[in-house]
Amino acid sequence: xxxxxxxxxxxxxxxxxxxxxxxxxxxxxxxxxxxxxxxxxxxxxxxxxxxxxxxxxxxxxxxxxxxxxxxxxxxxxxxxxxxxxxxxxxxxxxxxxxxxxxxxxxxxxxxxxxxxxxxxxxxxxxxxxxxxxxxxx
Numbered sequence: 001x002x003x004x005x006x007x008x009x010x011x012x013x014x015x016x017x018x019x020x021x022x023x024x025x026x027x028x029x030x031x032x033x034x035x036x037x038x039x040x041x042x043x044x045x046x047x048x049x050x051x052x053x054x055x056x057x058x059x060x061x062x063x064x065x066x067x068x069x070x071x072x073x074x075x076x077x078x079x080x081x082x083x084x085x086x087x088x089x090x091x092x093x094x095x096x097x098x099x100x101x102x103x104x105x106x107x108x109x110x111x112x113x114x115x116x117x118x119x120x121x122x123x124x125x126x127x128x129x130x131x132x133x134x135x136x137x
Contacts, residue, residue: 018132022072030065047111089126
């Protein structure tokens with residue numbers, strides 16, 4: 001007589017999307033933070049972002065990148081923490097564009113392009129993380 005194994009839910013890959021979005025965010029954010037910390041002078045020349053601003057933001061981004069990576073590690077991610085990451089990413093996106101639009105950042109043309117592209121990237125991470133979170137319910 002054949003035994004019947006308990007049914008397991010099909011793998012939909014939705015958990016994979018969330019984990020991928022978190023890991024991509026962690027790597028890009030952490031790498032950006034390290035670049036701001038280690039290459040502040042040349043980045044200042046190219047983008048016009050002040051060295052003290054870069055170092056402060058770089059330290060935050062490096063730590064944030066590690067935290068997001070660690071969040072993505074467990075088999076079951078903390079949904080509340082992921083919502084926090086989505087909120088921080090959305091806030092970063094809006095604040096970056098607002099600072100640029102209101103003249104809070106005195107940057108070069110290349111720097112303005114960088115700020116916008118960074119905001120688009122971070123906003124994309126927020127959207128992917130939110131979609132991954134919703135799909136993994």
